[in-house]
Amino acid sequence: MNLLLARNVDYNYLRLYSLDRIEGVNLTDAHFVLPKDFCAKEYFAEYFGIVLDESVPLQRIVLRADKCHQHYMRTLPLHHSQREIYACDDYADFELALRPTYDFYMKLMSFGNMIKVLEPESLQEKIYK
Incomplete structure (x- = not known):
């Protein structure tokens, strides 16, 4: 499965998107830069799979x-x-x-x-x- 980790601009949180589900992409002037200390391994360590919900407590x-x-x-x-x-x-x-x-x-x-x-x-x- 090919996934894209991106910031959802409507809700301002990180979300995984499955590339085979994306129907279209539009280029905008909006930019997002991950913080320099962001570590994907640490970020995903508390999750089971691909559903990311920071409101669910550890x-x-x-x-x-x-x-x-x-x-x-x-x-x-x-x-x-x-x-x-x-x-x-x-x-x-x-x-x-x-x-x-x-x-x-x-x-x-x-x-x-x-x-x-x-x-x-x-x-x-x-x-x-």
Whole structure:
């Protein structure tokens, strides 16, 4: 996927645009320069995927993977911050630190009943709804 990181002029925040979705481009006199200390690796570190929403706070998330899915979670972590905090024969608990955005919700829901959100309660409720 080819993406473009740009400032959205209507809302004055950074946004990712998928190049295959852009239908047209107009050249304007408006200019934007990233701050010299901007680091893309640091900026994206708190996000799961391509949905960027600075209004979503960074959160500690604890997921429980069932006895079969725990092996998948170990070999293919969901996020670079993921770490295993407990394991037994029946399940394993994993902790992540990220901003849970729409793409993260969709990923969790794709696992069905193989995982369970233990924390935070607000994320449990969103997944349930």
